[in-house]
Amino acid sequence: MEIARRNLVRWFSGRRLVRAEADDTRIFRGAERRHFEELSGRLESLVRRGKYLLFAFEGGRGLMGHLGMTGKFVRRTEGQVEPHSRARFHLDDGHVIHFSDPRMFGRMEPAPAPLLRTLDPVGLLGRDPLADGLTAGQLAEAVGSSRQPLKVALMDQERLAGLGNIHAAEALFRAGLHPSREPGSLTPAEWKRLVQAIRATIDFGLKEQEGEEPVYLEEGRSENPFLVYGRAGGPCSQCGTPVESFTQGGRTTHFCPKCQPRSGVHASKPRAGKR
Numbered sequence: 001m002e003i004a005r006r007n008l009v010r011w012f013s014g015r016r017l018v019r020a021e022a023d024d025t026r027i028f029r030g031a032e033r034r035h036f037e038e039l040s041g042r043l044e045s046l047v048r049r050g051k052y053l054l055f056a057f058e059g060g061r062g063l064m065g066h067l068g069m070t071g072k073f074v075r076r077t078e079g080q081v082e083p084h085s086r087a088r089f090h091l092d093d094g095h096v097i098h099f100s101d102p103r104m105f106g107r108m109e110p111a112p113a114p115l116l117r118t119l120d121p122v123g124l125l126g127r128d129p130l131a132d133g134l135t136a137g138q139l140a141e142a143v144g145s146s147r148q149p150l151k152v153a154l155m156d157q158e159r160l161a162g163l164g165n166i167h168a169a170e171a172l173f174r175a176g177l178h179p180s181r182e183p184g185s186l187t188p189a190e191w192k193r194l195v196q197a198i199r200a201t202i203d204f205g206l207k208e209q210e211g212e213e214p215v216y217l218e219e220g221r222s223e224n225p226f227l228v229y230g231r232a233g234g235p236c237s238q239c240g241t242p243v244e245s246f247t248q249g250g251r252t253t254h255f256c257p258k259c260q261p262r263s264g265v266h267a268s269k270p271r272a273g274k275r
């Protein structure tokens with residue numbers, strides 16, 4: 001999402017939106033497509049809240065966008081065909097920015113710019129580590145009271161915005177924390193390790209995805225750029241122990257049983273019967 005935001009800011013920079021148009025598809029959910037087609041002029045700001053993009057155009061019109069599972073923004077020249085294009089911004093430099101979404105899980109919701117931050121669910125989102133900054137204390141406050149397993153709590157967008165399944169798995173590996181730890185059991189030193197790991201994971205993700213086109217991890221892609229995600233059965237990059245996986249909160253979690261011990265104390269034996 002952050003890469004999409006940066007690309008859009010660059011593409012809109014110094015340009016004017018001369019025409020917005022969209023097909024009548026379900027990406028608008030309950031919102032009015034004609035309000036999307038009223039967007040025009042300069043893009044005054046584009047902020048990201050979690051996985052949502054908030055566009056504010058001159059004149060006070062705005063748009064909340066979500067890429068869903070398969071959506072992306074791509075820039076083409078006028079007349080070029082973009083498969084799965086659902087909505088388009090025509091710029092005054094001859095470029096067209098398409099919202100392309102094969103499966104239409106994405107969402108476009110036009111609304112007055114001043115109201116964007118109050119729309120459901122943006123108004124409910126927790127702190128965004130990249131957009132808002134995050135200290136160990138803020139992380140402990142946001143996540144520490146959760147009764148969910150640590151990884152599930154990290155992905156709860158109302159506690160912390162913008163951390164997905166891959167980010168959460170990678171951050172826990174970097175921090176040496178088991179995904180099933182109880183958030184309330186973390187020590188101040190562990191929160192500090194975790195906040196540093198979240199920052200490192202986000203930085204790595206941004207570097208990995210820089211460029212004109214977003215990069216998605218696909219099953220079977222030859223080189224897996226992640227430390228632990230998608231490596232089940234293979235050796236841990238740090239200690240060689242086979243990486244394990246299990247399902248947690250409906251998502252697959254990958255972890256190293258040696259680097260991320262259940263007990264929270266490295267190299268200690270798991271306590272029998274304790275979950």
Ligand SMILES: [Zn+2]
Nearest residue numbers: 236239256259
């Ligand atoms: Zn390991």
